[in-house]
Amino acid sequence: xxxxxxxxxxxxxxxxxxxxxxxxxxxxxxxxxxxxxxxxxxxxxxxxxxxxxxxxxxxxxxxxxxxxxxxxxxxxxxxxxxxxxxxxxxxxxxxxxxxxxxxxxxxxxxxxxxxxxxxxxxxxx
Numbered sequence: 001x002x003x004x005x006x007x008x009x010x011x012x013x014x015x016x017x018x019x020x021x022x023x024x025x026x027x028x029x030x031x032x033x034x035x036x037x038x039x040x041x042x043x044x045x046x047x048x049x050x051x052x053x054x055x056x057x058x059x060x061x062x063x064x065x066x067x068x069x070x071x072x073x074x075x076x077x078x079x080x081x082x083x084x085x086x087x088x089x090x091x092x093x094x095x096x097x098x099x100x101x102x103x104x105x106x107x108x109x110x111x112x113x114x115x116x117x118x119x120x121x122x123x124x125x
Contacts, residue, residue: 028079035082055092
């Protein structure tokens with residue numbers, strides 16, 4: 001009977017310690033705001049939805065999961081998911097920018113090619 005009392009005390013102490021550890025993790029309100037802003041900003045750009053729909057969708061899904069984790073006070077998971085959502089949003093934005101840059105480069109190269117052909121036609125032989 002004496003050992004069962006120690007067991008109960010140890011179990012209660014561990015449970016209180018676990019609760020204290022969970023409650024000591026502050027809510028990631030700033031990280032959530034940054035992620036939400038990044039995802040919304042990137043989603044508002046029509047080029048991103050066209051050029052990087054998978055990355056954008058991934059970012060939106062992770063933000064939703066982060067908000068659910070916040071509601072459940074699972075702050076560690078919410079912080080991780082918010083950070084991942086922000087990174088995915090930035091990846092989508094970068095892919096869209098790369099696509100736009102590649103299109104611009106192709107247009108410039110076409111213009112250079114057309115100018116070169118015009119120069120070759122007009123040059124005396």
